[in-house]
Amino acid sequence: MDFSLNDEQRAIQETAREFARREVDPIVEETDESQKFPREVMRKAGELGFLGVIFPEEYGGAGLGYIEYVIVVTELSRVDPSVGISVAAHNSLCSNHIYKFGDEEQRRRWLVPLARGEKIGAWSLTEPNAGSDAAGTRTRAERADGGWILNGSKTFTTHGSVGDICVVFAVTDPTGKRGHNISAFVLDKGMEGFRPGKKENKLGIRASDTAEVVMENCFVSEDRLLGREGDGFVQALQVLDGGRISIAALGLGTAIGAFDTALAYSKEREQFGKPIAQFQAVQFALAEMATR
Ligand SMILES: Cc1cc2nc3c(=O)[nH]c(=O)nc-3n(C[C@H](O)[C@H](O)[C@H](O)COP(=O)(O)OP(=O)(O)OC[C@H]3O[C@@H](n4cnc5c(N)ncnc54)[C@H](O)[C@@H]3O)c2cc1C
Structure with missing residues (x-):
């Protein structure tokens, strides 16, 4: 290819x-x-x-x-x-x-x-007890006149506190088959009963907002359901296929950036009267970074 x-x-x-x-x-x-x-x-x-x-x-x-x-x-x-x-x-x-x-x-x-x-945009799937095992979602959507009432909380949502539009997953059929009982809804910032929770204090990528989002008796009308009721988890898996590509690009870019910085520094920093880039051990490390 x-x-x-x-x-x-x-x-x-x-x-x-x-x-x-x-x-x-x-x-x-x-x-x-x-x-x-x-x-x-x-x-x-x-x-x-x-x-x-x-x-x-x-x-x-x-x-x-x-x-x-x-x-x-x-x-x-x-x-x-x-x-x-x-x-x-x-x-x-x-x-x-x-x-x-x-x-x-x-x-x-x-x-x-x-x-x-x-x-x-934000996308809230992960919960404190449903990370890799996202089918274990606990946020509930109970049927109400003209829509659903959502209750629960999500964690690690990118743009959880700064986002304007958020796709949220909730269990619509608690007795339904695992993985086929979750639905996806679109929520807007400022809706009653929908608010950001604690913002994470991360070690890295700190300017990216990662936060909880909380639903407390949040009424969500019918027109906010994405696709069919019960299809939310299967939809999420398909969306995450694209998410994997994003994470690969993110990792690649971060690695190239680290290499750029290391290379520039090795040319600028001098020890024993010459740039450290001229020492073979440093060259090996840089070559390893570039080839990997
Ligand atoms: C910066 C950042 C941004 C994020 N943004 C979002 C977002 O926008 N929306 C969202 O919904 N989520 C988001 N997440 C959450 C992310 O999707 C979860 O962290 C991820 O799903 C893993 O869940 P967990 O952290 O609970 O780890 P766990 O599920 O608790 O996993 C812990 C470890 O166990 C391993 N493990 C788990 N199950 C298995 C298994 N069956 N076999 C072998 N190993 C296993 C995992 O690989 C991992 O190493 C974000 C996370 C971070 C760190």
Whole structure:
């Protein structure tokens, strides 16, 4: 398979690289230290189409594919993986879920502002007792007149406290078959009974907002159900297939960024009267990083 980039992909790579250098690099230390979500960077990323890379233009997206998406996430992560994970979670989790499983009305209502970068997306599957085993979701959605009442809490949601639109998973049929009793709903920031919980104080990617979200007697109307009732977990697994690509791009970009930094430092730092890059042991370490 030929993985060389075509002219358009190289141009996208150059645009993303330049954007990261100009808009992200100058503030990366400050936002990481202060754990401040770089909303202005995200707004500008939206103007370049980075918040809707994989969605058709008719839904406000850039109409590109996964190769272009990987290029963007890799280049951003190279400078700041916080921005990389934000762009990735926004595109591949929240927005992609609505694109894949939302009806036309739901796509127009939520996907268009997400893909244009006017709104920030979140996707809440993980719970304190349901991580890898997400079918063990405990958040409940009980039938009510015209919709459901949601109760429960989620953990580790990227954009849990800064997000505007959130896809939330809840058990709609507690006696139903495991994995086929969960449904996905779209919630908007500010809805009654829906609020962010504790924000995580992470060791890394600190400018990316990771937080709990809490539902307390939150009424969710019928038009907020994505796809069919009971299909939420199966939908989540399909959405996570795209999420794996995001995480790979994030890891690759972070590794390239670490190599860039190590290489630059080894040329600048001098010991015994010469740059440490001239010592073979340092060259071995750099060569290992580059080849891996
Ligand atoms: C920065 C960050 C952002 C995140 N963003 C989101 C988000 O936006 N939305 C969301 O819903 N979630 C999000 N998550 C949560 C993430 O999806 C979970 O962390 C993940 O599903 C793993 O769950 P856990 O942390 O509870 O680990 P556990 O499930 O408790 O796993 C602990 C360890 O056990 C291993 N393990 C578990 N089961 C098995 C098994 N069957 N066989 C072998 N090994 C096993 C795991 O690989 C892991 O090493 C985020 C997490 C982080 C750290």
